[in-house]
Amino acid sequence: MRRLALVLLLAALAALNGCAYSAYGLYDDQRLMDTITDDKALATNIKTALMNEHFSDGWAIAVYCYYGNVFLVGEVPRNMQGKALAIARRYKPRSVTPHWFSPAKSDTGNLSLATALRADLIGAKGLSSTRIDTEVNAGRIVLLGVVRDNAEKELAIRTARNVKGVTSVTSYLMLPQRSGKPPAGTARQDGMDARELPPSPAPAQTRAMPDAS
Structure with a gap:
């Protein structure tokens, strides 16, 4: 019943404002207000530039920015990926990390899985779900955001992996930064062995969990 109530609450909130960032989420963010404002402006500029270059024509690219x-x-098609990176780099970010999904081979519904994922993140004790952004693509989950500490990061990853229908989890969750240095080793792919991925500008490809789990 608790899970159902959370799902219904999420649906009601989405219907009211469609806003991914509530006032509480903004308050609970680990970044300073000026940093949040700068990050949102940078992400908006890049997203607008991508749309102006026709990246909205059947290809969806979500843009996130932290520090x-x-x-x-x-x-997106392989021959368009380099162009997307070039557009993002025009705005002089500290770093650009792409995560390109391969064509979907699963019938897992993105909306239902995203709703279940968000409900479980909200319900996880010791986890502030408002710090975490999520992308869902045919059972493949990407987690992004700034969490309080490594314990919260691990809890978010574990919670996502336990959602029914999830085949892989890739984490770009960051810890609070007090310097202008890009985060090292923030990309983590969690299949069955939860390997750490090296910080690299190359696309971070998800790997499906083995069928026999």
Whole structure:
């Protein structure tokens, strides 16, 4: 019943304002207000530039920014990926990390899985779900945001992996930064072995969990 109530609450909130960032989420963010404002402006500028270059024509790229570090998440043709990176780099971010999904091979519904994921993140004790952005693509989950500490990061990853229908989890969750240096080693891919991915500008590809789990 608790899970159902959370799902219904999420649906009601989405219907009211469609806003991904509530006032509480803004308050609970680990970044300073000026940093949040700068990050949102940078992400908006890049998203607008992508749309002006026709990246909205059937190709969806979500743009996130934390401490000036930009993340591009989406499913676009291989021959368009370099162009997307070039557009993002025009705005001089500290770093650009792409996460390109390969064409979907799962029938898992994105909306229902995203709703279930958000409900479980909200319900996880010791986890502030408002710090975490999520992208869902055919069972593949990407987590982004700034969390309080490593314990909260691990809890978010574990919670996402336990959602029914999830086949892989990739984490770009960051810890609070007090310097202008890009985060090292923030990209983590969690299949069955939860390997750490090296910080690299190359696309971070998700790997599905083995069928026999």
